[in-house]
Amino acid sequence: MxxxxxxxxxxxxxxxxxxxxxxxxxxxxxxxxxxxxxxxxxxxxxxxxxxxxxxxxxxxxxxxxxxxxxxxxxxxxxxxxxxxxxxxxxxxxxxxxxxxxxxxxxxxxxxxAARSPKYTRSLPRPLSPEQARQTLDMVATDHETPWVAARDLAVLTLLWGCGLRISEALGLNGRDWPFRDALTIRGKGGRERQVPVLPAAHQAVADYLAQSPWRLAPDQPLFRGVRGGRLAAGSIEGSMQRARAVLGLPPTATPHALRHSFATHLLAAGGDLRTIQELLGHASLSTTQVYTGVDDAHLMAVYRNAHPRGN
Structure with a gap:
């Protein structure tokens, strides 16, 4: 041939x-x-x-x-x-x-005019608040090296507590610390957004830095691997995998599921979709709607309650 x-x-x-x-x-x-x-x-x-x-x-x-x-x-x-x-x-x-x-x-x-094949878009599966807490508790004691366990806990706390993508958390540098009330995150497509930092997330990062053997430098990674380079996503995924195996969680319980959980838990607590869209850095509200598993009826209810002419 x-x-x-x-x-x-x-x-x-x-x-x-x-x-x-x-x-x-x-x-x-x-x-x-x-x-x-x-x-x-x-x-x-x-x-x-x-x-x-x-x-x-x-x-x-x-x-x-x-x-x-x-x-x-x-x-x-x-x-x-x-x-x-x-x-x-x-x-x-x-x-x-x-x-x-x-x-x-x-x-x-x-x-x-050629049509694309139809497929069923899989919805994200967030963890329940209790599952998320159990996961973080497990990760906090997972590694034999204390600073590594503290590091992984800090990263996952940023995903659940601030809704960061794992790439956004691992892309932080020394100059980003100490965190103020809000972090400036540059996400997909170069879009910038302000993300509030919960005290628990601030404390988790502070605890990690207090134990880290690496000197914090403005132009160096905030989260480091054991050899000092920028922490790879695979390390966090491995930590999450071990936690879900012990806790009996499904394979969908990944680091990214904690970001889904951030959005879903905010919505359940009364947060509105537009605010959650801004926090997540989504370009489209429809993406946020799918992300949080919101149906059309709920979306219309949000609009009716928020709009001056809705009542």
Whole structure:
């Protein structure tokens, strides 16, 4: 069997780079999203190279129709890609095709009409308040090295007590300490938000720093691994895994589940969705709605109670 043709021509490589730059600059995409989009488009253009028998070029895209899009979807599913991952990949491809059709004047309406596979979006499963407390208590005594246990407890307390993403907590540096009443967090897409810091979270970090063997420096990580480098998410995930095994919690009890729990527990205590959206750093209220498992009836009740004309 002969080797497949090159996936990209020079012109296509340039077009892809320009599209990614446009997405990053005008749509406020995060670095993670841009990397994912690049992988999605490389997979698509690589497929086209083999399907068409020649390296894909911007000009070759002008003839795309639904058969090519269906063939790509079938190829990806045959490789084991899930319906959810394929839907995301096809969304990126359509976004690129819309951009290049505007740029080059192509009519790609037929290709853009191809449907993505349906999938059931899994809802996050937060821990109950008691489960969250038990988890933190377990982590506090989990490691044979006291400062490591204190470190893991501090990180997980920030996730549950402040709603941080694990990447946001681990991205903190020495200059962020001491915490004021609120932390300035730079989240996905470079969006900044103010997150109140509970006394318990402040104390947990203070306890960790008091035991840490590493000197706190402004340009160095706040949370360090045992060798002094920036703490990796895998260490926190391992700590959480051991805690849930002892407590008999489900596999969904991950560090990220504590962030879900932050949002859900606030809502249960009477917090409104818009405030929770701001605390989480979500760009869309619909994301917060799914995140907290809120149904449409509850959402409408929030609107009616909050709006001056609602009563």
């Amino acid at each position: 002969s080797a497949p043709p090159l996936a990209l021509s020079a012109a296509m490589s340039d077009a892809l780079a320009r599209w990614l730059e446009t997405e990053a600059a005008t749509r406020d995409r995060s670095d993670h999203t841009i990397t994912a989009y690049q992988g999605d488009l490389l997979a698509f253009l690589s497929f086209l190279g083999g399907y068409l028998g020649e390296a894909a070029t911007p000009k070759s895209l002008a003839s795309l129709r639904q058969p090519e899009m269906r063939a790509f979807a079938a190829s990806e599913r045959a490789r084991g890609l899930s319906a959810r991952s394929l839907a995301r990949r096809q969304s990126a491809v359509r976004s690129f095709l819309r951009w290049i059709s505007d740029r080059e004047g192509y009519d790609l309406s037929a290709a853009l």
